[in-house]
Amino acid sequence: MRVLALELTAFxxxxxxxxxxxxxxxxxxxxxxxxxSNLLEALALLSTGKSFRTSREADLVATGAPAASVSARVRxxxxxxxxxxxISRAGEGARKRFFRQGRAVxxxxxxxGVNAVTFMPYDLQLVGGPxxxxxxxxxxxxxxxxxxxxxxxxxxxxILAQKNALLRAPTVDRALLDTYDDQLAPVGAxxxxxxxxxxxxxxxxxxxxxxxxxxxxxxxxxxYDPAPPIADEAPAAIETGLRAAFVRMRPAxxxxxxxxxxxxxxxxxxSLDGEALSRFGSQGQQRxxxxxxxxxxxxxxxxxxxxxxLLLLDDVLSELDDDRRRAFLESIGSFDQAFITAxxxxxxxxxxxxxxxxxxxxxxxxxxxxxx
Amino acid sequence: xxxxxxxxxLIRELExxxxxxxxxxxxxxYYLLSAKREDADALAAAIGSLKDRIRLCxxxxxxxxEDPCSICRDLQRDGSMLCVVGEAKxxxxxxxxxxxxxxxHVLGGLISPMEGIGVDKLKVKELIERIKPESISEIIVAxxxxxxxxxxxxxxxxxxxxxxxxxxRLAYGLPIGGDLDYADEVTLARxxxxxxxx
Numbered sequence: 001m002r003v004l005a006l007e008l009t010a011f012x013x014x015x016x017x018x019x020x021x022x023x024x025x026x027x028x029x030x031x032x033x034x035x036x037s038n039l040l041e042a043l044a045l046l047s048t049g050k051s052f053r054t055s056r057e058a059d060l061v062a063t064g065a066p067a068a069s070v071s072a073r074v075r076x077x078x079x080x081x082x083x084x085x086x087i088s089r090a091g092e093g094a095r096k097r098f099f100r101q102g103r104a105v106x107x108x109x110x111x112x113g114v115n116a117v118t119f120m121p122y123d124l125q126l127v128g129g130p131x132x133x134x135x136x137x138x139x140x141x142x143x144x145x146x147x148x149x150x151x152x153x154x155x156x157x158x159i160l161a162q163k164n165a166l167l168r169a170p171t172v173d174r175a176l177l178d179t180y181d182d183q184l185a186p187v188g189a190x191x192x193x194x195x196x197x198x199x200x201x202x203x204x205x206x207x208x209x210x211x212x213x214x215x216x217x218x219x220x221x222x223x224y225d226p227a228p229p230i231a232d233e234a235p236a237a238i239e240t241g242l243r244a245a246f247v248r249m250r251p252a253x254x255x256x257x258x259x260x261x262x263x264x265x266x267x268x269x270x271s272l273d274g275e276a277l278s279r280f281g282s283q284g285q286q287r288x289x290x291x292x293x294x295x296x297x298x299x300x301x302x303x304x305x306x307x308x309x310l311l312l313l314d315d316v317l318s319e320l321d322d323d324r325r326r327a328f329l330e331s332i333g334s335f336d337q338a339f340i341t342a343x344x345x346x347x348x349x350x351x352x353x354x355x356x357x358x359x360x361x362x363x364x365x366x367x368x369x370x371x372x
Numbered sequence: 373x374x375x376x377x378x379x380x381x382l383i384r385e386l387e388x389x390x391x392x393x394x395x396x397x398x399x400x401x402y403y404l405l406s407a408k409r410e411d412a413d414a415l416a417a418a419i420g421s422l423k424d425r426i427r428l429c430x431x432x433x434x435x436x437x438e439d440p441c442s443i444c445r446d447l448q449r450d451g452s453m454l455c456v457v458g459e460a461k462x463x464x465x466x467x468x469x470x471x472x473x474x475x476x477h478v479l480g481g482l483i484s485p486m487e488g489i490g491v492d493k494l495k496v497k498e499l500i501e502r503i504k505p506e507s508i509s510e511i512i513v514a515x516x517x518x519x520x521x522x523x524x525x526x527x528x529x530x531x532x533x534x535x536x537x538x539x540x541r542l543a544y545g546l547p548i549g550g551d552l553d554y555a556d557e558v559t560l561a562r563x564x565x566x567x568x569x570x
Binding site: 108109147148151155158159161162163165166168169173175176178179180182183 | 483484485486490491519520522523526527530531556557558561
C-alpha cells in the first residue's frame with residue numbers, strides 16, 4: 001500500500017502539515033527534536049491506533065490545542081482508504097476517535113485498514129528484554145490480520161483482570177474462580193493456537209532470511225514457549241491442557257493471590273545453533289536476529305493481507321553495522337513504501353534510491369533525490 | 373451573564389441528566405418556561421412521584437408501583453419460566469418483544485470483582501429461594517453479551533443446574549434486516565457456531 005497524502009493538525013510539534021510523499025522510499029533527516037519520529041508515530045497511529053512511543057496519549061496533542069488529528073489517504077488493493085484518528089484532551093488524559101472514509105468507526109473496525117511494520121531502537125530489546133515485548137510483537141501482528149484474534153485478546157484480558165481481582169478479594173468464591181477458568185480456557189486456547197501457528201511461520205521465514213545473510217551456520221531458531229507447553233496445535237487439545245494447568249496451579253494461585261498460568265505468560269525464545277541468544281549471543285548477533293525477525297514479520301503480514309504493508313524505520317539505520325545497513329538500503333526498492341528517519345543522510349549503495357526530506361522544527365523540505 | 377434565579381436552577385438540574393449538555397439544558401428550560409402551565413406541572417408531578425411511588429418488587433426486584441409487581445401478580449404468565457436479567461431496564465427490553473410469557477428476576481448488576489461486585493451483592497440467594505416454591509423448571513439467562521454478562525451467566529448455570537432446573541442462555545446471532553456482509557466478523561463467527569438445522 002502507498003500513502004498518497006498525510007495530514008496532521010495540532011499533532012505533537014506539527015500545527016498543520018500536509019505532505020504528499022514522493023514515489024519510493026522517504027528518508028527524513030534532521031537534528032534531534034525536529035519532528036522526524038512524530039511523522040512515523042502518526043503513520044503508526046493510523047495502523048495500530050496506538051502510539052509506539054507513549055501510553056500518555058494527551059502528549060500527542062500540541063501544547064495549548066484541545067485536539068489533534070492525523071489523517072491519511074492510502075492507496076490499497078481494496079481502493080483508496082481515508083483513515084483518521086482524532087485525539088482530544090479529556091481531563092488528565094485523552095480520548096481517541098477513529099474514522100474510516102469520514103465515518104466514525106470502532107477501534108476494532110479501524111484496525112486492518114492501514115497495515116504497517118514498525119522498527120525502532122526499542123525493538124533491539126526483543127531478544128534480551130522482557131517477554132511482554134515478544135508477546136506484543138505477536139499480538140500486534142495477529143490483530144492486524146485477524147479481527148477475531150483482537151477480540152479474543154481483549155476478552156481474555158478482561159476476564160483475566162476479573163480473575164485477578166477475585167484472587168485478591170478477602171474471601172475467594174471458588175465457584176466464581178471455576179467460572180473464570182472455564183471462560184479463559186476456550187478463549188486462551190484460540191489465542192495459543194493462533195500464536196503457535198504464527199510463530200511457526202515467523203520462525204521459518206526469519207531462519208531463511210537469517211541464513212541468506214549469514215549462511216547456514218549459526219542457524220536462527222525461533223520457538224514458541226506457551227505456558228503450559230503444548231504438544232499439539234489443535235485448539236481442543238490446547239484447551240484441555242489449559243484446563244489441567246488451571247487445576248494444577250489453583251493452590252499456588254490462591255496462595256500468591258494472582259493468576260500464574262495461561263497465554264498472558266507466554267514467551268518466544270530465539271536461539272543460534274541451539275544456544276539461547278539472550279544469554280550467549282553477541283550484540284551484533286542479537287541485532288541481526290531482530291532484523292531477521294522484523295523482515296519475517298513484514299513478509300508474513302504481506303502474505304496474510306495480500307499486499308505490502310508500510311515500513312516505518314525509526315532511527316535504526318545507525319544501530320546497524322555497515323554490512324546490514326548496506327544490505328537493507330539495497331533492498332529498499334522492494335518495499336511498496338518505506339519511511340525512515342535518520343540524523344544524517346545515509347550513504348546510498350549503487351542502484352538504490354530514496355527521497356531525502358529535511359525536517360526542521362515541524363516543517364518538511366524535500367531536499368533532493370539520493371541515488372547513486 | 374445574568375439568568376433569572378429559577379431558570380438558572382432548572383438549567384443546573386437538567387445538566388445533571390445523562391446525554392444533556394449545557395446548551396440542551398438551556399433550550400429545555402426556556403421551552404418549559406414558554407410551555408403551557410399544565411404541561412410543566414404534569415412533568416414536575418411525574419418526576420416527583422417517581423421517587424415516592426416507584427419501588428422494587430419484593431419478588432423479582434424489578435421496578436413497580438405496587439408490590440408484588442403486575443407481572444408477578446399476573447396469573448396468565450407462565451410461572452415455570454424465569455428470565456434472569458442484570459438491570460431493571462432489561463425487563464423493559466424483553467417485554468417489548470412480546471415473545472416472553474414467563475416471569476422475571478432482576479439481579480441488580482453483573483458479577484465484577486474489579487468493581488467490588490461479588491455474588492453476595494446481587495439478588496442470587498433470592499433467585500435460588502424462588503425455584504422450589506414457584507416450581508420453576510427453566511431459567512433463561514438474559515445478561516448482556518459482554519465478558520461480565522457471560523461470567524454471570526456461566527456462574528448461574530453452574531449454581532442452578534444441580535438444583536434440577538434447565539438453564540438456558542440467549543443465542544448470539546445476526547441482527548434481523550441487516551446485510552450479511554455488514555455483520556462484524558466476531559458476531560458472524562458466533563452466529564456460525566450457533567447455527568441450526570433447518
